[in-house]
Amino acid sequence: MKNFFSFLFISLFSVSVVLAQQKTTDIRSIDGVQFYVHEIKKQETLYGISRLYDVSSQQIIDNNLALRDKQLQVGQVIFIPVLKPQKSVSLSKPGFSSKREHIVVKKETLYSLSKKFQVQIGDILRLNPDVETQGLKEGDIIMLPEKALIQERTITPQEDEIANSSEESIDNDTQIELQKIWDKVEGDLSVTDTSSQLLTNDTLVPLVQKDVYQIALFLPFFTEVNKENMASGSPVYGKSAPALDIYCGVKMALDSLKNEGLSVNLKVYDTKNDSSNVKKLIKTPDFKNNDLIIGPLYSKQFKIVSDEANFYSIPIVCPVPISSKVLEESPYTYLTFPSSSIKLEKIGNWISENFSKEKLIIVDQDGKHKDIAKNIISKFNFLHSQDEAFVEDSAVYVNFFDLKISVVRKNMSASRKNIILLMSNDKAFVSDFITQLNLVAGNHEILLVGDEKWKDYTFIDPSYLQRLNLHLVCSYFTSENSLMLKPLQSKFYVQQGQFLSKYFLSGYNSAYYFGKQLLKAGARFSDCINNVNYTGLGMNFDFKKFNLRSGVQNTNIDFLQFKNFQFQLIDTN
Numbered sequence: 001m002k003n004f005f006s007f008l009f010i011s012l013f014s015v016s017v018v019l020a021q022q023k024t025t026d027i028r029s030i031d032g033v034q035f036y037v038h039e040i041k042k043q044e045t046l047y048g049i050s051r052l053y054d055v056s057s058q059q060i061i062d063n064n065l066a067l068r069d070k071q072l073q074v075g076q077v078i079f080i081p082v083l084k085p086q087k088s089v090s091l092s093k094p095g096f097s098s099k100r101e102h103i104v105v106k107k108e109t110l111y112s113l114s115k116k117f118q119v120q121i122g123d124i125l126r127l128n129p130d131v132e133t134q135g136l137k138e139g140d141i142i143m144l145p146e147k148a149l150i151q152e153r154t155i156t157p158q159e160d161e162i163a164n165s166s167e168e169s170i171d172n173d174t175q176i177e178l179q180k181i182w183d184k185v186e187g188d189l190s191v192t193d194t195s196s197q198l199l200t201n202d203t204l205v206p207l208v209q210k211d212v213y214q215i216a217l218f219l220p221f222f223t224e225v226n227k228e229n230m231a232s233g234s235p236v237y238g239k240s241a242p243a244l245d246i247y248c249g250v251k252m253a254l255d256s257l258k259n260e261g262l263s264v265n266l267k268v269y270d271t272k273n274d275s276s277n278v279k280k281l282i283k284t285p286d287f288k289n290n291d292l293i294i295g296p297l298y299s300k301q302f303k304i305v306s307d308e309a310n311f312y313s314i315p316i317v318c319p320v321p322i323s324s325k326v327l328e329e330s331p332y333t334y335l336t337f338p339s340s341s342i343k344l345e346k347i348g349n350w351i352s353e354n355f356s357k358e359k360l361i362i363v364d365q366d367g368k369h370k371d372i373a374k375n376i377i378s379k380f381n382f383l384h385s386q387d388e389a390f391v392e393d394s395a396v397y398v399n400f401f402d403l404k405i406s407v408v409r410k411n412m413s414a415s416r417k418n419i420i421l422l423m424s425n426d427k428a429f430v431s432d433f434i435t436q437l438n439l440v441a442g443n444h445e446i447l448l449v450g451d452e453k454w455k456d457y458t459f460i461d462p463s464y465l466q467r468l469n470l471h472l473v474c475s476y477f478t479s480e481n482s483l484m485l486k487p488l489q490s491k492f493y494v495q496q497g498q499f500l501s502k503y504f505l506s507g508y509n510s511a512y513y514f515g516k517q518l519l520k521a522g523a524r525f526s527d528c529i530n531n532v533n534y535t536g537l538g539m540n541f542d543f544k545k546f547n548l549r550s551g552v553q554n555t556n557i558d559f560l561q562f563k564n565f566q567f568q569l570i571d572t573n
Contacts (some may be wrong), residue, residue, distance in 0.1 A: 010474075015029075023036065023052060023053060024036050024038050027082060028079075033081065033547065034081070034082040035063070035079040035080060035082060036053060036081075036082060037077060037078075037079060038053075038077070038078050038080055039075065039076070039077050039197070040072050040073060040074055040075060040077075040078065044072060045072065045432050046060060046061075046067070046072060046431075046432075047426065047429045047432050048426075049080070050428060053215075055083055055428050056082060058426075058427065059080075059081055059083075059426035060078065060080055060428075061427070061428075062078070062083055063234050063330070063390050064078045064079060076093055076131060079166055093313055095525070101141055101143060101144075102117075102141070102143070103140070103141055104136050104137065104138055104140040106138050106139075110124060110125075110131070111309055112293065113144070114329070120143045121143045124142070126222045127142070127144070127145065128142045128143055129141040147317040153443050155530060163354070164396030171223050179306070184204045187266065188247075188266065188268040189223065189269070189270060190266050204564040209522040209523075210522070210523065212263040212264065212265055213262070213264055213292065213515075213518050213523070214264070214265045214267060214289050214290050214291050214292075215254075215264050215265070215267070215291065215292045215293075215294070215468065215511070215515070216266075216267040216268075216269060216290045216292070216293045217246075217250060217266070217268045217269065217293075217294050217295055218269050218271050218278070218281070218293060218295035218296040218305055219243035219246060219247060219268070219269070219270070219296065219297060220242075220269060220270070220271050220272060220273045220296065220297055221240050221244070221270040221272075222237050222240045222272060222273070223270045223272070224272075224393075225240075226240060239273075240296060242320065243297065245501045245504040245507065246294070246295070246297075246320075246504070246506065246507030247268070248504055248507065249504040249509075249511065250294060250512075251266075251505025252508055253507070253508045253512035253515060254266065254515060256512060256513065257511075260519065260520065262516075262519045264515070267286070269296075271295065271296045271298070271301050273298050274301075275300055275301055275304060278304050279304060281298045281305075282305055282308040285307065287312075290309075290314050291315075292314070292315050292317070292514055292515070292518060293305060293314055293315070294316075294317045294510055294514075295317075295318070298318070299322050299323060299326065302318055302322060302326060303326055304320075304331050306333050309333070310329075310332045310333065313526070314332060315334065315514065315523075315525070316333050316334065317335075317514060318334070318336065319503070319507055320337065320503065321371070322337070323339070324341070324553055326549045326551070327552070328549075329549055330551045331526070331545075331551060332526055333551030333552070334514075334543070334552050335552070335553040335554060336506050336539075336541065336552070337475050337554060338507070338554055338555050338556065338557060340445060343473050343475075344369070344423075345372075345440060346381075346473065346555075346557040347421065347473050347487045347557075348372075348375065348379060349379070350559065351376065351421065352376070352379045352383050355447070356383035358394075358416045358417040358418070358419050359394060359395075359411075359413035359417065359418045359419065359449075360377065360394065360396070360399050360419045360421070361379050361398060361408060361411050361412070361418060361419070362377065362395070362396070362398065362421045362423065363400050363408060363419075363421065363423065363424075363433070364397065364398065364399050364400060364423045364424075365400050365422075365426060365429055366399075366400075368423075369498040370397070372398070372423075373423070376395075376421070377395040377397060380395045380451050381394060381395055393411075396411050398411070398427055400433075403508065405433070405436040405437065405440055406440075408420070408440075412444045412446075413444070414443075414444065417446070417447060418444055418445060418446045419447050419449065420437070420446060420447070420448050422448065422449070422450050423448075424450075425451050425453045427457055430450065430454060430457060430460075431459065431460050434465070434468065435460075435462055437464075437468060437544045438461075438464040438468060441467065441468065443527065446468050447468075447469045447471060448469065448470050448471070449470075450472050450473075451472065451473060451477060452476075452560070453475075454470075454472055455560070462562075462565050466563075466565060469561070469562070470562040471559055471561050471562075472559065472560045472567070473557055473559060474480045474504050474559065475554070475556065475557065475560065476506070476539040477539075477567075478567050505536075505538040505539045506539060508537060509534075509536035509541070510535060512536065512542060513534050513536065533556075540556045540558070541554050541556055542555045542556035558570075
């Protein structure tokens, strides 16, 4: 009887809850910020409340520490930020209404011209189509845009994990170890005299094989905040934890490479998540002496450093997930994490190639991935149609704007395995969906596919994940049973008191891989790095350059299966 009522509730959920929920009129000001004071009622979910107040689930969690890794409780009071209506934002997109002649001098490139005259490379090529095929030659007369026209374009959200993430809570033991690491970081931090003569972009430094290579880390250590915390006995600032993890990984990799013969002069800079500070750092005379740059972590600061690094042909690596847009016109930029579009493409290929005889249901939380879903379904249907038992409704797309679990249930097949791809990383939505899917699954065979971020959603009942045969796409993986990681893990436990994080793994593998390239090929390794595979510790690289003027990104994707109540790496070959 209880299961019957649970099923009935779920079937009617999308209609009844939305109608029953009402915004509270109780608004309070706390430290100058206004919040709705909302009391949890029966049948309310975090996702439903976020829809009601037009805020994200993560914003609610960030302002209510009690909700982290815990379910809502009836009668519980939570605070929801009162957000101002968002205005549409526009940027100026340069075009040109007039042009000027320019004589190409020695060592000038399309990139250096675009920087010098503040124009887009694409605009130069549109005015000089022969340059695309013949390149630039000393003495050539080319046309350059002179006057910009203003056109409107809409800003799209950045795929920037660091910028979009909340400050995570850190336990006391880890805080103690972080403070020990912070002491080491302070000793390595480069103190830069930004009042000295600034670097000018008039000459390029030739890159040659060297006895000692200079590697720079641009990371947000938040030095001032941490110094105040240390002085007052407060813990290390939580938002500096990813930087400290990456720093530890880089240092360990360089220690290993030192034994292989690589000599490195490591420069460590605190970006402070401050663009004006970053602009000063890249204009110092020592910047052009770098042979490799790792960081910054925030997209805006990374773009600033990347532009300057590309001007001097210095390889620059982003060790965190970030928008692949930074690769445009940046041939010396490297991304160690695959973009969302690459992830979804790989997921689609994996499903189509391995489950073409099964039933595919793609669930899109808010309809934003409709085009990608259609491409996956098209390929799936093509492969499925080659089979004699082809069924027209083998693949369906569900826009899950409301929690209509009954729609998913209706489309399930009783005779075939149901491959359900859920396109969402919203914690509350994913949790609600998995809970309800488990209740309506019945005797249906299900294989649920999601993103690697779900691995951190520890508040979901693991028995549900086991029942739904959860598979996650992943770009990194750590396991207590990994023989390759055990020596590194035990060493890192002593330093930081926690399991290997993706930031540590990215720092370690980035420094080791690119340091190895410096050792083997010198500072010109960028000329031969495309389509190179690397099997690292907990992280693999499969670098691809998609056109000559773009940067390089990692396209390696693996899959995890939740089996025997733990995640296991599966062989997809």
